Amino acid sequence: xxxxxxxxxxxxxxxxxxxASTSYAxxxxxxxxxxxxxxxxxxxxxxxxxxxxxxxxxxSHGVLARGYMFNNTSTHIGCKDWTDPATGTVYEYWxxxxxxxxxxxxxxxxxxxxxxxxxxxxxxxxxxxxVVVDGFRSSDPMRDGDEVDPGYxxxxxxxxxxxxxxxxLGITIHQRVxxxxxxxxxxxxxxDWTLTNTGNLxxxxxxxxxxxIKDFYIAREGHYSNTWNSWHWWPSRxxxxxxxxxxASFIYPARSHTHAQDLLGDVRTSGNEIGYMRQAxxxxxxxxxxxxxxxxxxxxxxxxxxxxITATNxxxxxxxxxxxIYINAEDRQTCYNAxxxxxxxxxxxxxPDYPDALLAYPGSHHGITIDDMCLYGYDVxxxxxxxxxxxxxxxxxxxxxxxxxxxQSIRLVWARGAGxxxxxKIYEVGQAWRAGTAAxxxxxxxxxxxxxxxxxxxxxxxxxKAKDSWVTTSVDSFFxxxxxxxxxxxxxxxxxxxxxxxSLEVTSLxxxxxxTWGVESDAAPDLAGFRIYRAKGNYTPKISSGQMIGTWELIxxxxxxxxxxxxxxxxxxxxxxxxxxxxxxxxxxxxxxxEDGHLIYPANQVLESSIYLNRTVVAAQLTxxxxxxxxxxxxxPNPFNINAVNLQYTxxxxxxxxxxxxxxxCTIRIFTESGDLIQTIEHTSxxxxxxxxxxxxxxxxxTESGQRIVSGIxxxxxxxxxxxxxxxxxxxxx
Numbered sequence: 001x002x003x004x005x006x007x008x009x010x011x012x013x014x015x016x017x018x019x020a021s022t023s024y025a026x027x028x029x030x031x032x033x034x035x036x037x038x039x040x041x042x043x044x045x046x047x048x049x050x051x052x053x054x055x056x057x058x059x060s061h062g063v064l065a066r067g068y069m070f071n072n073t074s075t076h077i078g079c080k081d082w083t084d085p086a087t088g089t090v091y092e093y094w095x096x097x098x099x100x101x102x103x104x105x106x107x108x109x110x111x112x113x114x115x116x117x118x119x120x121x122x123x124x125x126x127x128x129x130x131v132v133v134d135g136f137r138s139s140d141p142m143r144d145g146d147e148v149d150p151g152y153x154x155x156x157x158x159x160x161x162x163x164x165x166x167x168x169l170g171i172t173i174h175q176r177v178x179x180x181x182x183x184x185x186x187x188x189x190x191x192d193w194t195l196t197n198t199g200n201l202x203x204x205x206x207x208x209x210x211x212x213i214k215d216f217y218i219a220r221e222g223h224y225s226n227t228w229n230s231w232h233w234w235p236s237r238x239x240x241x242x243x244x245x246x247x248a249s250f251i252y253p254a255r256s257h258t259h260a261q262d263l264l265g266d267v268r269t270s271g272n273e274i275g276y277m278r279q280a281x282x283x284x285x286x287x288x289x290x291x292x293x294x295x296x297x298x299x300x301x302x303x304x305x306x307x308x309i310t311a312t313n314x315x316x317x318x319x320x321x322x323x324x325i326y327i328n329a330e331d332r333q334t335c336y337n338a339x340x341x342x343x344x345x346x347x348x349x350x351x352p353d354y355p356d357a358l359l360a361y362p363g364s365h366h367g368i369t370i371d372d373m374c375l376y377g378y379d380v381x382x383x384x385x386x387x388x389x390x391x392x393x394x395x396x397x398x399x400x401x402x403x404x405x406x407x408q409s410i411r412l413v414w415a416r417g418a419g420x421x422x423x424x425k426i427y428e429v430g431q432a433w434r435a436g437t438a439a440x441x442x443x444x445x446x447x448x449x450x451x452x453x454x455x456x457x458x459x460x461x462x463x464x465k466a467k468d469s470w471v472t473t474s475v476d477s478f479f480x481x482x483x484x485x486x487x488x489x490x491x492x493x494x495x496x497x498x499x500x501x502x503s504l505e506v507t508s509l510x511x512x513x514x515x516t517w518g519v520e521s522d523a524a525p526d527l528a529g530f531r532i533y534r535a536k537g538n539y540t541p542k543i544s545s546g547q548m549i550g551t552w553e554l555i556x557x558x559x560x561x562x563x564x565x566x567x568x569x570x571x572x573x574x575x576x577x578x579x580x581x582x583x584x585x586x587x588x589x590x591x592x593x594x595e596d597g598h599l600i601y602p603a604n605q606v607l608e609s610s611i612y613l614n615r616t617v618v619a620a621q622l623t624x625x626x627x628x629x630x631x632x633x634x635x636x637p638n639p640f641n642i643n644a645v646n647l648q649y650t651x652x653x654x655x656x657x658x659x660x661x662x663x664x665x666c667t668i669r670i671f672t673e674s675g676d677l678i679q680t681i682e683h684t685s686x687x688x689x690x691x692x693x694x695x696x697x698x699x700x701x702x703t704e705s706g707q708r709i710v711s712g713i714x715x716x717x718x719x720x721x722x723x724x725x726x727x728x729x730x731x732x733x734x
Contacts, residue, residue, distance in 0.1 A: 027111065029122040029145070029161045031179045034186025034610050036417050042111040042120035042163040044175045044193070045097065046073040075109075076219040076324060077169055077195075078336045085201070085209040093336040095324040096168040097219075104323045105165075109173075110203050112164040120163040121145045123153050126500035127520060133506045133618040134685065155493025156180070168325065170209050171216075171404075172198040181610035182498040184600055185488060187481035188417025190288065194297065195412065197404040210406040217339035217400035218412060221313065221320075224251040224284050224395065231256045231383050232266060232279055234371040234449055235312045235393050238479075239287070241360050242304075245595045248482055249310065249395040250284025252475045254371070254449065255458055255468075257382040262464040265471040267430050273543040275430040282474040283418035286482035288489040290399050294408040299490055305361035309398035311343040312370050312386070339398040341365055352376075374454045381455050415485035419477025421470065423541035427548050429470045438466035447472050483594035496589055498607040499524035499582035501614045502563075506578050508620045510687055512568040513576060521582035521609070522560065528585040529559045531608060532578065534567065539577040539617050552579065552611055575619035583608035623687030627661035630726040633718055634660045639731035656691040657730065659683075663720050668692075671715040678709065710734060 028041040040046070075097045082094035096108055105111055111119035127148050131139035153160045157178035164174045178190045195218065201208040224235070234254040239247030255264045263269070265277035290306035291297060313320065319331035319338070327335065342353060342365030353365055354376075360366055370393070373380040380386050383393065402410055420426070432438040439462040447469040452459040459465045488495050503518035521527055537549030556565060570576055583606050592601040627633065640657050659668060664686040670679040683690045711734045719725040 027119055029120055030140075031122075031159055031161060031177065031189060032140075033159055033179055033181040033613055035612070036187050036189060038177075038179075038189050038416065040120070040161045040163075040175075040177045042165075043105050043109045044163065044165050044173050045075050045109050073220065073222045075221075076320075076335060076339065077167060077171060078217050078219070078332075078339050079169060079213045080215040080336070082169065082213070083209070083211055085211075091329075091332075093329075093332045094169060095327065095332045095335050096171070097324050104325060107202070108168050108323060108325050109165045110167070112166060112172075112203065116145075118145045120161065121147070123160045123162070124148045125150045125153055125156070125158045125497075129501045129503040129518070129520065129614040131504045131614050131616055133616050133620055134508050136618055138616045138618045139614070153178075155491075156495055156497045157493060158497070166198070166200045166203060168201060169213060169216075170197060170199040170201050170211070171213065172196050172200060178493060180488075180495070180497075181501075181613055182496070182607050183610070184607075185484055185495065186610055186612075187419060187477075188415045188485045190413065190415050190485055190489060190493075193412045194409050195404075196409040197406050199406055212406065213402075213404040215340070215401040216404055217309075217336070217398050217402075219309075219335075219339045219396065219398040220285070220307075220414075221394045221396055222249065222285060223393075224249075231258065233393075234369075234383060234451075235395055236369045236371050236475075237310050237366075237395070240310055240354075240364070240366040246286060246479065246483060246486065247304075247307070248284060248286040248479070249397055250282055250475070250478055252282035252449070252478075253279050253471050254383050255452070257384045262459055262468065264459070264464075264468045265426075265430070267433065267467075272545070274546070275427065275434050276543050277426050277430045277471065280426045280429075280471045280474055281418055281420035282478040284395065284416070284478065285397075286415045286417075286485060287397070287413075288415055288486050289411060289413040291402075291410040291412070294402060294404055294410055297409065297411045299492065305364060306399045307397040308361070308364040308400065309339060309342045309366075309396070311338075311365075311367035311396045313338075313343055313394050313396040338396065340401065342398075343367055343396060371450050374451050381451050381458060413489060415482050415489075417478070417481050417485065419479070419481050420474045421477070424548060424551060425470070427543070429467055433463060433467040436463050438463045438470070440466075442466035442469050479596065480594075480598055483596050483598065484600055487592070487594050487600060496601065496607060498609045499527045499584055501609040502530070502580055502582060504578070504580055504614045504616070506616055506620045508623045508685070508687065509566075510623050510625045512566040513570050513578070513620045513622065514564065514566045515578050515580065516564045517580045517614075519563065524582065524584065526584040526587060527560045528583055528606070529557055530562065531557045531581045531583060532565050532567075533581065533611050533615075535577040535615075537575055539615060539619075550577075552615075557583075570620075570622050572622045575621055577616045577619060579611035579615035581608040581611060623685065624660060624689045626664040626686060626688045630663065630718060630720070630724055632661040633726060633728060635716060635728050635730045636660060639733050641733040657732075659690045659692070659716070659718075661688050662690055662718070666718050666720050669717040669719070671717065673713040673715065675715075678714075708734075 028039045031038050031040065076095060077097050078093065078095045080093060082091050113119055122145055129139060158181045159179045161177040164172060166172050174194045176192045180186060197213050199207045199209040232254055233251040235251050237249045238244060253265050255262055266279035268274050268276050287307060289302045292301050292303035319327055319334040352368055354368055368376055370380060370383060370386040373386060399412060429438060429441060432441055446465045448459060448465065449472060452468060459468050499521040502521045505516045507514040515532060532555055533552045534555045535550050535552045537544060539550060541548060541550045558565065586604040586606040589601045589603060589605045591603045593599050636658050662683055666683050668681040668683060668690065669677060671677055681690060681692060709732055711732055714730055714732060716728045716730065717725060
């Protein structure tokens with residue numbers, strides 16, 4: 001009996017594991033072609049379990065410090081008087097969608113499997129460039145569901161990700177996410193949704209219901225923060241009143257109540273990054289379109305009053321956090337009330353509506369933004385003062401109401417992106433603030449968050465005010481970028497494009513580093529030439545030993561028809577990274593301005609492909625000349641101690657075992673002390689050195705089967721093509 005019970009328990013555990021893997025399948029596509037990166041999942045909801053990825057390249061380490069810009073987002077959909085076709089039960093309020101933590105993909109937001117067996121696809125306008133450094137692939141490979149099909153992508157987007165879901169309301173959501181890589185449009189992605197009342201409540205083709213969906217709302221949330229703690233950020237919004245030209249929900253840096261001094265921007269006061277500001281960016285979503293009525297899907301059919309409901313919410317409320325299938329009737333009603341009336345309709349989180357709400361669109365409800373509460377008589381100096389029950393605030397945007405008859409559709413489009421200073425400017429301002437000279441870098445009136453205007457003690461000195469003004473310009477950058485997205489959408493995604501990027505091969509040589517690129521760009525009729533960029537020390541900006549490394553610099557330009565360049569200025573012992581962009585002649589660009597008046601395209605602007613499409617992430621460095629004799633071969637460091645970084649080579653040689661003064665061509669076989677062959681390396685570069693180890697799997701100091709080598713004595717056998725050979729021993733300590 002005991003064995004039967006144990007077997008039954010095991011079966012139950014296995015079944016739960018299988019159910020979990022079915023309910024929460026992690027299927028996504030990454031978009032990493034410009035300064036803003038994102039991970040798009042097949043179920044559309046982008047909630048914590050499966051989204052949690054947005055990253056922005058204009059910051060420390062090339063992406064946002066501490067991980068993610070959008071920790072998670074979520075979507076709720078709701079209606080009134082919905083009838084369950086299986087039981088005939090009428091629900092006064094019916095909610096579907098994904099909570100922040102546990103979205104269920106089995107019976108709520110259910111990804112639709114296409115004919116090829118996949119639930120999500122990624123389409124390219126051009127062949128993704130192949131990038132190779134010293135024989136090692138440095139670019140991401142094409143994966144299942146990836147294909148090049150420029151004819152299928154609407155407009156001129158460089159990448160499109162597509163998926164669809166059925167939902168527990170019978171609403172089918174078709175999602176397309178578009179991204180561009182040219183310099184005016186690489187700070188955002190556009191999410192384009194069509195929501196149709198198909199009546200399909202599951203994943204088969206049968207239609208379970210043809211009922212009309214009444215008083216339908218879509219609520220979208222975003223936890224726009226790269227940490228769980230939101231006390232370092234002001235959540236804010238624009239576009240809630242007639243005459244506004246941009247509808248956006250976003251965050252930007254705030255001074256935290258936990259800091260005794262003004263560290264707005266998260267100035268590093270100690271450690272390797274001292275003086276750098278990790279949180280000098282702004283990011284969020286901008287609504288570009290919402291249907292004014294069912295089946296009104298064209299650009300001219302936009303309803304400027306949407307979203308009708310906006311507020312700042314607490315992420316951990318019982319009606320909001322869980323998956324909709326798990327909440328009770330009371331929480332369903334509360335969730336629907338929040339969709340239709342705003343968060344001021346209930347008492348769990350008190351955020352009053354604007355007192356001048358009568359100036360807003362009729363039927364809309366807009367909570368006072370937390371950063372503006374001080375302007376309306378509330379003593380809110382820090383985000384914490386806004387009566388949040390936890391340190392996790394989220395934006396709340398609700399669109400509706402709609403009445404959707406069976407077969408009718410609505411469309412919702414938004415841009416997600418970010419903006420900031422350049423890493424170099426961030427570091428310059430942070431260092432000036434530490435030196436007390438930041439005011440020398442700022443001209444004109446201060447540009448501060450409202451609480452710092454109302455409470456001057458929050459930014460007490462001109463030195464503080466200058467730093468804080470620079471940090472707050474991140475909002476201006478964010479606005480500029482999403483205004484560009486708005487203009488892009490209104491052009492039907494038909495915007496100018498740069499020539500396609502070339503493939504790239506980088507070869508380390510004794511007297512220079514050779515950069516060779518392919519002919520993929522040559523087909524562009526307006527191709528003018530190529531630009532070669534180089535980064536030193538790292539392939540993204542970061543602070544190392546008090547200096548910024550990894551910034552990309554233009555080292556030369558060449559006319560079209562040229563496909564190779566040798567960098568003879570490289571210095572021995574340094575790590576170098578390269579990118580080659582293709583640029584056009586600028587003849588197809590007129591003056592183009594966004595709705596706020598800023599110039600998107602100056603006349604005859606030259607467009608170029610993005611360095612993020614073919615930059616190398618594996619370092620190249622000058623190699624040694626080939627040795628004259630096998631007797632000269634050395635192995636360094638020896639012994640190799642993985643923990644003794646100060647005794648290793650730096651740059652590209654860090655964490656590597658290096659074979660020096662080799663002949664131009666030889667085979668290196670590595671054996672254990674007992675004579676077992678564990679790795680074979682073909683040295684064919686005609687240089688005098690070869691490495692074993694590093695960050696890439698191909699270079700790890702590992703056996704042929706991929707196992708990491710253990711501490712011990714190893715034997716290296718070197719053999720030339722003419723049969724000459726020699727043996728060297730080395731020690732590994734782990």
